[in-house]
Amino acid sequence: MMGETSRDVIKRFSENHLKNNNGILLGQCLTAVGWVGHTIPELTENDGLVELSMADVAGGGIAVGTALSGRRPIYVVRYQGFQWFNAPMIVNYAAKSKDMWGIPCPLFIRSIAMDSSGRKGRAMGPVAGNNHHGIYFRMPGVPIAAPITPKEYQAVWDYFMSHDDPIYCSEHRRGWEVDFEIPDIVEKGADITLFPISSTRLNVIEALAELKELGIKCNVINLLWIKPFKLNNKERRIAESLKNSKFGGLVIDGDYINGVAKGMAYDLMHEYNSKVYALGLEERTAGFAPEKDNLPPTSKQIITKIKEIVKSSL
Amino acid sequence: MRSEIKELTSGLSHKWDKTETLAMFEKFCDIRYFEYEVKKAYDKDIIHMPVYLSIGQEAISSSLAVVLKKFNPAIFAQHRAHGMYISFGGNLDELRDEILHKGTGCAKGMGGSASIHSPAIRMYGHDGLMGTQVPIGVGHSYSQNYKANKKDYSIIVMGDASAEEDYVLGALGYAAHKKLPILFICEDNNLSILTEIKVRRNWKIVDVAKSFGMTVAETVDDPWSIMSHAKNLSNNLPAFLNIHTARSVWHAGTGSDGPPEWDRFDLIKKDLDNIGLKKEAEEIENNSKEKMEELWKTQL
Structure with missing residues (x-):
């Protein structure tokens, strides 16, 4: 019997955000198949779950705009490689807005990597198979976290809700299955x-x-x-x-x-x-x-x- | 003259109320004389950064403000935005200080001429990348209006060059799909720096906006025409208004390559004379000139 997985935690805080915080969740192809690996609550646009068009660069800007209006959007980017298109207005506007104009622009960027399609030995190719947090790493104004465990996801979400920065949450689909914590290891006389x-x-x-x-x-x-x-x-x-x-x-x-x-x-x-x-x-x-x-x-x-x-x- | 422009004036000046006409002219003069002071400061090397002047294009923002200010719209403009800031009532001391790179500026010296903002008039800052204000403004509007009974008006301003950005087109499509209450304005001076539209594309932005299902209109920067279109289009948003205008100075800085294609200031003054408002116009212009000289006096 599995305990609460990271997937459960993501779904729970997302649902709570939409139902109780006047929050908003945006992305492409969220509702059609799999609800992005069942991490997204099965809600509607009236609840704040918003399907964007397939225009990635514009989509990133639209997400920034919703952040500017104070809705603390969760912006789901299904493959981290798509950040090459989605990042421009996040790193050049949302990340700078507080410093430039004193106007915070907080959004929670769920950026998802995958490899092996969940099955070992399977390839993913040049776009979808890895993290791309390096794109954001070189720019100021966006804290980056890479949670794997349920408690880590909750901690990153809590950080987001108690701060006013955009957050890049560098996810990996393998982490969604995790229902345990991963402690650091200390070995006496480690090599x-x-x-x-x-x-x-x-x-x-x-x-x-x-x-x-x-x-x-x-x-x-x-x-x-x-x-x-x-x-x-x-x-x-x-x-x-x-x-x-x-x-x-x-x-x-x-x-x-x-x-x-x-x-x-x-x-x-x-x-x-x-x-x-x-x-x-x-x-x-x-x-x-x-x-x-x-x-x-x-x-x-x-x-x-x-x-x-x-x-x-x- | 650009081939698509048949007439430089609309002949509508007599149809507008005197109060609105003079209010438009006052805003026009405020922009013009504020920017003349910017030019003086820049030419004296007091300003140590690029400036993006609206000289020649003032009719657009001054006309929009007269008919749209009552909606208290959210404003998303671009780098050439002194005109929108002044027309909609942004604080002049703060704008001057921002251009003079002071901590008392509207963006505390971070924005410069290109990235001004004013929460008091709901004007959001621009990040300096062409056209980003369009998707960001669309997202803001979506978020503000997602409750069906709400109508929060937005004005999103772009230039004819940024209208070519792919993400601008994507955002226009989304705004049309979601029927957002946005008036999109294109300040079409025909130039991307100095490259003319005919070199860059073979399509018209109004045709694209229309194909998305938006109501569209096109006009020269005759203020009475702009006011008429803005008023009408506001009943059927989202809408797109392309306004042909003539920039008098360089893309950045204060230089010029000779006289502009037309001088809207002179054309308006002739119209005001024709409708019997010459005396009032002269008084407004003189007051505006004095006000702006006074505003900058200690800085120059």
């Missing part, structure tokens, strides 16, 4: 500290057993907040181990490597004076054939990377 993001956290869980068999002890700091990137006190204590670990650290991201992963590794290296590596999508175009795809690092790829780090450090 390496891992900083996984989004769905790669689930892959790290899979990788840990084999790494243990190989005799590699890993600390794991699960990153929820990507921006601002600020470790809490407990996480800082774990990260302190970077200073003494033999092999430093590894940031593992579900977006392309030249973005969040390298940015965070840079910050960590400066702060803890230790080598921190980055792993993310490879610097190449993804294709649709499974062997041509370019997806978030698998447990196998994570293990391989850690072995490389160990080998190069010995």
